[in-house]
Amino acid sequence: xxxxxxxxxxxxxxxxxxxxxxxxxxxxxxxxxxxxxxxxxxxxxxxxxxxxxxxxxxxxxxxxxxxxxxxxxxxxxxxxxxxxxxxxxxxxxxxxxxxxxxxxxxxxxxxxxxxxxxxxxxxxxxxxxxxxxxxxxxxxxxxxxxxxxxxxxxxxxxxxxxxxxxxxxxxxxxxxxxxxxxxxxxxxxxxxxxxxxxxxxxxxxxxxxxxxxxxxxxxxxxxxxxxxxxxxxxxxxxxxxxxxxxxxxxxxxxxxxxxxxxxxxxxxxxxxxxxxxxxxxxxxxxxxxxxxxxxxxxxxxxxxxxxxxxxxxxxxxxxxxxxxxxxxxxxxxxxxxxxxxxxxxxxxxxxxxxxxxxxxxxxxxxxxxxxxxxxxxxxxxxxxxxxxxxxxxxxxxxxxxxxxxxxxxxxxxxxxxxxxxxxxxxxxxxxxxxxxxxx
Numbered sequence: 001x002x003x004x005x006x007x008x009x010x011x012x013x014x015x016x017x018x019x020x021x022x023x024x025x026x027x028x029x030x031x032x033x034x035x036x037x038x039x040x041x042x043x044x045x046x047x048x049x050x051x052x053x054x055x056x057x058x059x060x061x062x063x064x065x066x067x068x069x070x071x072x073x074x075x076x077x078x079x080x081x082x083x084x085x086x087x088x089x090x091x092x093x094x095x096x097x098x099x100x101x102x103x104x105x106x107x108x109x110x111x112x113x114x115x116x117x118x119x120x121x122x123x124x125x126x127x128x129x130x131x132x133x134x135x136x137x138x139x140x141x142x143x144x145x146x147x148x149x150x151x152x153x154x155x156x157x158x159x160x161x162x163x164x165x166x167x168x169x170x171x172x173x174x175x176x177x178x179x180x181x182x183x184x185x186x187x188x189x190x191x192x193x194x195x196x197x198x199x200x201x202x203x204x205x206x207x208x209x210x211x212x213x214x215x216x217x218x219x220x221x222x223x224x225x226x227x228x229x230x231x232x233x234x235x236x237x238x239x240x241x242x243x244x245x246x247x248x249x250x251x252x253x254x255x256x257x258x259x260x261x262x263x264x265x266x267x268x269x270x271x272x273x274x275x276x277x278x279x280x281x282x283x284x285x286x287x288x289x290x291x292x293x294x295x296x297x298x299x300x301x302x303x304x305x306x307x308x309x310x311x312x313x314x315x316x317x318x319x320x321x322x323x324x325x326x327x328x329x330x331x332x333x334x335x336x337x338x339x340x341x342x343x344x345x346x347x348x349x350x351x352x353x354x355x356x357x358x359x360x361x362x363x364x365x366x367x368x369x370x371x372x373x374x375x376x377x378x379x380x381x382x383x384x385x386x387x388x389x390x391x392x393x394x395x396x397x398x399x400x401x402x403x404x405x406x407x408x409x410x411x412x413x414x415x416x417x418x419x420x421x422x423x424x425x426x427x428x429x430x431x432x433x434x435x436x437x438x439x
Contacts, residue, residue, distance in 0.1 A: 021038055022038045022041070022043055023036065023038070028048075028070060030049060031048050031054055032047040033046050033047050033048050034047070039066075040062065041060060041061060041063065042065070042066035043058065043060055044058070044070070046058065046059065048074070055080075057077070057080070078138075082136070082137055082151065084134065085101050085102070085105040085133070086102045086162070087099035087100055087101045087102060087131070087132055087133075088102070088130070088162075089126055089127070089132060092128060095117055096117055097126070097153075098113055098145050099115075099116075100112060100113060101114065102162060103161060104161040111145065113144070114134075114145055114148055115147050116148050116149070118153065121150060122153070122154070122342065122345055125359070130155065132153050132156050133153065133155075134150055136148040136151060137149050152342075156191075159191075159192065159194070160194055160217070162193055163193060163194050163195050164194075164195060164196050164210075168240055169233045169235045169240050169241070169242040170233075170235065171233050175234060175235055176232070177232040185226055185251075186203065186253040187225060188222065188223070188224050189215075189220070189223050189225065190221060190363070192220075192221060197210075197219075198211075199225075200364065200367070202224055203287075207241050208240055208241070209242075210242045211227060211229060211242075211245040212244045213245050213246075222367045224251045224252075224253070226251045227247070228246045228247040228248070229245045229246060230246055237312075261320055262318070262435065263318070263319050263388070263403070264319075264360070264433060264434070265316055265318075265319075265390075265431070266432070267298070267317075267430055268300070268302060268304050269302060271302065272299060272300070272301050272302075273394065273428070274299050274300075275297070275393065275394070276296070276391075276392070277295060277317060277391070278294075278295040278296075278391040279295075279388060279389070279390060279391075281321050281388050281389075282386075282387040283321050283323035283325075283387065284321055284322050285319060285320070286320050287318075287321075288318065288320070290314060296308075297309055298314070298317070304316070321388075323388060323436075325380075325388075327378065327380055327405040328380065329405070329415070331415065331419075332377050332378030332415050332417075333376070333377045333415065334377075334412055334414070334415055335377060336373070337369060337370050337372040340366060341362060343377075344365070345358065347420055348361060348362070350420040350421070351379065351422070351423075352422055352431070354431075357433060361433050361435075365404070365435055368437065369406065372408040372409070373409065374408070374409040374412055375407070375408060375409065376408075376409050376415065377406045378405050379403065379405075380403045380404070384401070384403040390432070397427030397428050397429065398424070398426050398429040398430070400423055403433070403434050403436075404433075404434075404435040405435065406435065406436075407439065408437075
């Protein structure tokens with residue numbers, strides 16, 4: 001009798017196993033899509049090549065869709081496939097933009113003018129003539145101009161088919177470096193064009209570098225390199241450098257994890273005001289610009305322009321230093337490398353940076369972060385401000401200090417989310433941002 005009682009249980013267990021246990025049923029030659037099938041559902045680990053990209057998603061299909069073929073299921077996925085192309089902005093009309101795909105883009109075979117809405121897209125301060133990278137889903141709708149469903153756009157960084165034609169530095173005898181000044185060696189590539197590339201120094205210093213010459217395809221945006229160069233021009237007012245590069249190789253320089261990098265200080269008085277700024281650092285200053293002489297003394301105007309005692313114009317006060325602060329990672333964020341730009345745009349706005357300040361922050365830090373699998377990010381408060389105290393005279397009405405500590409992670413990490421608050425800017429406003437990669 002006992003055996004008979006077990007029979008229904010065994011039958012039920014067997015039915016459950018048959019109905020709900022997925023069994024590998026194939027690997028497809030579309031790029032490596034794998035299928036796991038049960039009688040009541042099917043799991044498809046998509047890895048299908050779609051043009052120059054791969055559709056990499058895992059989907060669950062329940063009865064009756066689990067009986068469809070892989071091509072039949074692809075019908076439901078096609079509209080979710082993301083495509084990207086580089087283009088030049090032709091028109092901006094309110095919430096609509098018209099672009100022209102670059103000649104080497106596949107989309108140029110479909111249309112010479114493509115329109116899309118930007119009301120739900122990030123604000124990238126785009127203007128007519130800018131190069132942008134547009135990401136969209138679905139197909140290109142046949143109209144004039146053609147239309148797409150754009151889900152993101154950003155300033156293009158790799159434009160190997162486009163020539164940079166704008167004047168970067170005025171090449172005068174006054175701006176030419178006639179001596180062998182070593183302005184930079186270890187740099188990180190930020191943009192690539194057919195006739196030049198742009199970079200910033202690995203050890204932070206407040207200038208942007210344009211290096212003339214064709215960069216070979218082995219180098220990409222984000223690569224850290226050592227560059228030899230000649231014919232150097234430097235515009236001290238805009239902090240722009242231009243040179244002709246002669247040789248390039250891999251750089252292995254690593255940032256010091258105990259250094260606070262690229263803190264910059266903006267001053268926005270309500271009227272032209274003489275301002276004194278002192279920094280009491282629990283550590284040692286390693287670089288300042290303009291030179292820190294027992295503090296900075298400048299004349300500041302409401303638009304943030306600073307004039308030093310020598311008459312020189314500056315956009316901000318810059319410092320770098322070794323600090324003994326122990327940064328707090330008890331709360332923060334774990335962000336995919338590819339999502340870092342979007343995260344920083346939203347987070348910096350919440351913390352109180354305006355678009356110009358946030359743009360300069362992102363341009364500096366993003367090349368170090370966006371290629372990582374994940375980034376663990378925590379915005380420091382007392383741990384930073386106690387270690388790097390600011391004394392500003394006259395006393396500001398609003399003081400915003402943003403310091404991001406972060407480190408790379410190869411996998412997702414659970415971390416309690418940090419709460420970010422938006423301060424209100426009133427009266428004389430002082431803003432500072434910086435960061436440190438923690439090893």
